[in-house]
Amino acid sequence: MTKSELILRIGELNPHLYHRDVERIVTTIFEEITQALAKRERVELRGFGAFSVKFREARRGRNPRTGETVAVEQKVVPFFKTGKELRDRLNGRIETEPAKTPSSAGGAGKEP
Known part of the structure; x- marks a missing residue:
């Protein structure tokens, strides 16, 4: 999406x-x-997951084309860890409910 x-x-x-x-x-x-x-x-969205950053230390890498050793600088990368509810839905442990539209939400007094 x-x-x-x-x-x-x-x-x-x-x-x-x-x-x-x-x-x-x-x-x-x-x-x-x-x-x-x-x-x-850190940004946490309950039931969905958490976004955070991870620090990658400087290291020696290899150019895959030439095999030459190169220096890779330290960097910060985004990281996402899924929440338990999302993992359970992806693994079929929780039934997915179709999204309710205002017209199909049903009776009064029910909370979504």
Whole structure:
């Protein structure tokens, strides 16, 4: 799923929101995650997973084409660890429920 597909899907599930507002919300969420990671902060989304950064030390590597030894500088890389609920869904331990639309949400007083 691409960012634009995500925006369209959220818009379909929330017809009361304007497309530009959904796009702004999704963009803001991604920007906040990016900024937090840039500050070396951990971002946890319960049931989904956690984003963090890992530090890779400088090391000696090998150019696969020539076999020549090269120096690889230290770097910071993003890391994602899935949450338990997501892992369970991927492994079929939890039934996936179809997303509820406002028209199919059913009776009053029920929480999604």
